[in-house]
Amino acid sequence: MEEKIPEQQIEATEEFAEEDNLETVTEEINLFHQFSKPGIVIIIIYIVLLIVGIAVRLPFSKVIHDAKEAGNNSSTIGEDSSSSIEATIGNEVKISGTSDENKGNVIVALNPEETFLAVLENESRKIHITMSTYGTADNNDLQWESSDTSIATVSETGEITGVSAGKCTIKVSVKTDSTISTEVPVVVRHLEEIDGCTYIDGILVANKVYSLSESYDPGGLTDETAEAFYQMTVDASNEGLNLYVGSDYRSYSEQVEIYNDYCTSYGWELADTFSARPGFSEHQTGMVIDCNTIDDAFGETAEAEWLALHCAEYGFIISYPADKVDITGYQYEPWHIRYVGVDIAKEINELGLCLEEYLGIDLKYKKYEKPWEEDSELSTTQSTDEYTEY
């Protein structure tokens, strides 16, 4: 509600205002009369000098300011004031943090996201570099160099191609200041197929992409695997823990029966979510053991905790870690361990990788197409993105 002011009151208010103005003007006139003419001239000269002084000072302060910022660019790497730009090879640039265009285009640090990169011969891979920079920057500001082009080459855009098996480093540096650089160790691996099975640097591979032939049949656990597992159970037992074989070797023909039974009962699409197709089961390698009870409850036991901490000391890795589901195609299986030898197991553990990443075959798992013996009547559309292998 607006309150109406009576007209008389409005008039009175205006009168008071006029009176105030009059008083102010009168005071100013009196003030001028108090100064002599030379005094007024001096005041005017002082005001002019003041204005000129400010005008001269402004450009000087800008120069000082710029000089300070230039100092920041060259000496304070990784300070909070710098913005972070993540550039991925392939001309894709993502900017995180705030970017100050006025500071110019200066890269102050390069950090690789990968501390290890494996690539197969004749295949190419991308690595990811994070740039700390003032302003914007992209791949055009970087230059790439391989320490040994007979092992791996690198393109102008930073794409690495494996030439022959071996190790080298890829150096990336800033074009305008090569002292700002970083290095990524690269391993080029050799893939060979022997009797329908795939070996990468001598390691037999059985996963969602690479399968074993029907004739690959070690007949049981390999001697090395069995001995390593036995030693592990003895040491665990000394700490009051009970590790035992829940399931180990499975032949191709056994897997055919298992998989076909599941397909008959559930349809191939659902069967694929929890059962490996014949040839694709890592159990057929004779280097795999499912420890104790094959269910999620095992993950909560003291045995599972001990296994995760110590299995690498005996040459085992957990094939399907929780954070690698999109690479392996299998859900986390704390019970499923694969023998790869002590040195390799320790290295994989320290690098925080799964076997696929370590071997340079961490291509995202592509869901299966229909199996060779499709039973369309029993097919179901039910499907998930996680896969369990028993």
Ligand SMILES: [Zn+2]
């Ligand atoms: Zn298993």
